[in-house]
Amino acid sequence: MPTAISELTTMRLGGPAREFAVATTSDELVSLVRGADASGTPVLLIGGGSNLVVGDQGFDGLVVKVETSGVGIGGSSLTAAAGERWDSIVAASVDDGLAGLEALSGIPGLTGATPVQNVGAYGTVTSDVLESLTVYDRETGETSRWTPDQCGFGLHRQSVFKHSTRYVILDTTFSLRRSRSSDPVRYAGLADRLGVAVGDTVPAADVREAVLDLRAQKGMVLDASDHDTWSVGSFFLNPVLTKVPSSASRAPQYPDPSGIKIHAAWLIQNAGFAHGYGTEFGNGTVSLSTKHVLAITNRGGASTADVMALASHIRDGVAAEFGITLVPECDLVGCALT
Secondary structure, eight states: OOEEGGGGSTTOOOOEEEEEEEEOSHHHHHHHHHHHHHHTOOEEEESSOTTEEEOTTOEEEEEEEEOOOOEEEETTEEEEETTSBHHHHHHHHHHTTEESSGGGTTOOSBGGGHHHHTOEETTEEHHHHEEEEEEEETTTTEEEEEOGGGGTOOSTTOOTTTTOOSEEEEEEEEEOEEOSBOOOOOOHHHHHHHTSOTTOOOBHHHHHHHHHHHHHHTTOSOOTTOGGGSSOSOOBOOOEESSOOGGGTTSOEEEETTEEEEOHHHHHHHTTOOTTTTTTSTTSSEEEOSSOTTOEEEOSSOOHHHHHHHHHHHHHHHHHHHSOOOOBOSEEESOOOO
8 A cells, every 4th residue: 555755754745655664674674675676666765754855746666664673782882773763872872871972962863864964963973973884785785884984974964875775774883982971062052052161071961951952942853743843954055165255255154175164044044034934935835944944844734846846946045145056955856946
């Protein structure tokens, strides 16, 4: 029976899946993918669905919901199956007296997705703490243990996994510190919330609590009753430019190995798109979050076409105002900006 993909994504969008299966073990996950590949059936893997927008027509193939489980802690290493909820892993690490993941609290999605995006927040990125991972290669049919050097981590949240269907991550191992004290606080906003200076350390549990609070204020902690969280988080990447146009000279700027990174949120807001913009655009089913202009949200009853239209409108408005073209950070399957 077709399954509505909208039931599997945080944006609550996407048409039916022609075929649907749930993988509860790594062996089952590999078997499902291998079998589909052998029959020429397209495969779409869905974990938490927090970085995915699927077209209204759905997916003409096999959708596999990843629900693998298993967590192991030994010394200062933590290994988790791809299907473990990411924030539960962060909580488990802090509770067990391990430091290193606390700044990544509250990020939606599953553990297997963190290396794909090289997920980062508040001064910490996945590649900082990743020790190894188990990967199934759909081209060779082999499963092997990878080191971070093989992942192709780079600028703009890049990895060899991003926008590629070749590899399936089965589990990840993180190298942490056996300590109740956090890593040095690297993000000014977080330091202010904690009442410390950048570079200070505090209890890791305090960092986790502060990060969860900051994310909730921006509508970035999932809450089914809050339409501001019916999103994929930040829809657009922060652009990295070789030269910042004079029209955007007031934008917050940060050095980057490829040039200068500027805030997409500043560009959006200063191009005339305020918090909550969009309720009078199209049919009013989508808008920017009322808390965070980088999030495009489903206000209930939206279609993927509605989201693509608003995203294209915002992209075009920023380009007209600043000559900078924003690009989506999320994965688009069966849909595209117009």
